[in-house]
Amino acid sequence: MVDDAAPGSTTNDSYCDATITHSPTTAPFVVSPLPKRGWGDEEHHDVVADTGDLSSVPSEVMESLKIEDETTLEEPIDSNITAVTTGDTPYSSASTFEDLNLSKELLKGLYVEMRFHKPSKIQAISLPMILTPPYKHLIAQAHNGSGKTTCFVLGMLSRVDVNLKAPQAFCICPTRELAMQNIEVLKKMGKYTGITSECAVPADSANYMPVSKRPPTTAQVVIGTPGTIKKWMSGRKLGVSCVKILVFDEADHMLGEDGFQDYSLRIMRDIERSSSHFQVLLFSATFDENVKNFVSRVVKDYNQLFVKKEELSLESVKQFKLICPNEQTKIRVIKDRIFELADKLGQTIIFVGTRKSAGVLHKALVDLGYDVTTIKGAMTNDIRDKIIKEFKDGLTKVLISTDLLARGFDQQQVNLVINYDLPLKHDPSSQAMKYRSSSSSEPNFEVYLHRIGRAGRFGRKGAVFNLLCGDQEIKRMDKIQKHFGSEVIEVRDTDEDIEAALKSAGLI
Template identity: 30%
Template structure:
């Protein structure tokens, strides 16, 4: 129960109204340590309640130590994308519902005047994207000196998007803070470790092992496609006959626009998300999909992280991602909070090697399935055989030594050197 974590009744009531009764594994680990104002370095799989794990102790800190004088933001939360920032802001509003805490959000794509009005209103919690916030710091319209808790969410994604320098500058501006927390989907790799070393002070490292109930149950398989047209026909068949709601991932804006128009002409209503969209259109597209007005959302990888839409039945990789780890983030949009989900990859011949890399990365083989009316004409190419290097004489000698045998030496005539024979039979001069 959340009440056992020494949270105020107002917070417990809000969490109960959100439909949560028992803390997840990451919440059980983070909340007690965070409430002791320790720096936190934490990782947990997507969809396991990570956001509440940092929002609840942050809100409890603000309730335990109420603001004495008017001032700037006390808790700063950085998110890599606009959608994530808005999502975390909505959750902060829900958790702080029965308190007097004031929350705000700042992202790119919004009028600067609106931002300034918000920043002048004695915020308790500010959720922001790094680029836009740093612009306000440079123009001195945001003061970091009152920040007491600094939270960096999706740190690995921040690195992927090239935000490390800006985040470190914001961290330096907020150097008087009492506590820092860094969350990442994985703690592997030197980038996150360097981030943690620069931002955190003697942190507690927490890695959650989700319970079976929390684990995403995502059924994964692949369909082989002969060409783009065949791949498109597979997609239409899946969307019409299998999927209730689906996120379809593509690589580029050009691919997105072509697919959007083709699906529309096939009678499949859809909306889309891509990086260059104005913020109001992005918000509207996501709102329509969340409300169930449209069943298909087409997205580039801007939506591959952290978009929390309940009850997404299918994730479909129309274009395979550039990297294996992006595949994992994409399919994490389904099977949220232990629900069942399905992830389907449509794979052309040039994607086969990437599919095998994904299988090695995830340590599981993706079963190849066939839709009877859309059987592929071409077979999957066999993986190339790895040629064994010919053994050198030194390697053979080492092998013989290990076996305890002496290498055979052929019987050779003793070598006669020229210097030993050139003066034979000559008389020495007296």
């Protein structure tokens, strides 16, 4: 399974190029080629210039792994993942799931329950790294909707010893909704394995139980949010001595200064104290330089997979901008252009910047007689669950959301994302923002990318409309375009323009 061609000259400290490619390559650390008939075999992609110690690799074409019944997916997007490994363990790319030495129960889950046929690109590269001793840490970046969840869920399931009735795999997620979504995937994929799991998130009213009354967790996999996991751990209801794999989903946010850094570090240290050796997996579509530098200090000796930011915007999701003279116009655009076409479209998520504007927009649309639901943090867990369920069941077509759903939310019917407000960077240095308002804020590139990634899951068609009001928003949009080098097409507020845009995005 491993490639013996790796040269012995490789020292532990040197970065080696783990090239996963369809074409013959002379990289020292070649992982075996993907199958001959992968997408993009016809084209030859240029080798990208080296950047520092990261050797670049020839482009490969990402595969859409998830093929549902009769659905045919369009040509998948190009992806260019750079793999960097340390040490002398050679890794073979997995062209089939059989290559991974998975249990037959797990394979059955992949094929029968998940209906997967073969690994996507990120899975082909990352799974051998996750599953091969000495189980090195991994920092993995991959496009939105490319199958990251499968990577770490499969990693957790295959590393758990089903005969050991104790928690062995943890996954920490930034929101309750994401944790619940991930555990659903785990349950489905692991259906035949007998592996037990539990979701550690704040309970809804029906399931509330004070920590002190809770029996110690025996589930082998625990997926949850940082606060609840920590709470269970400090209440001695969640043992960590058998933990051998710790996953951070949306890892840049979980370890970012602006995110859950403190929680994540404390959880990691607690596990470190009683579990001698465990593997840390960090997955996200985005890792800005700050976070990258930070994680390289906390996690030692790791393998890594990265994508250049210019290649992160999904080509299957077309981006548009619409300049609105005032805020009222934004609401009218949504009313006239979106709801009037809603029957022809799939589902839509409208992102707003604050809880308050979520409420304002919700009220405005409901007052106009439109059927819309809203999700935000300031809601009871019961209501949040209900709103999500209705949306996932397709009962509601348009959902207003704060950045609560910006990351990870996977609903394949969503093909339209509306940025009612552009996401902004929070600048803690300027406390006296009151008078300056937020007009000087920079756009938050990472959140922008995560938001638009809610459309175009697994290579499906999608569109994003950015509603811009005023010079500041126009300027921010320009910065976003520059940052990703992506094209954002301006459309006017006319039936013809909007329809042409949706048509060119393949939505109608």
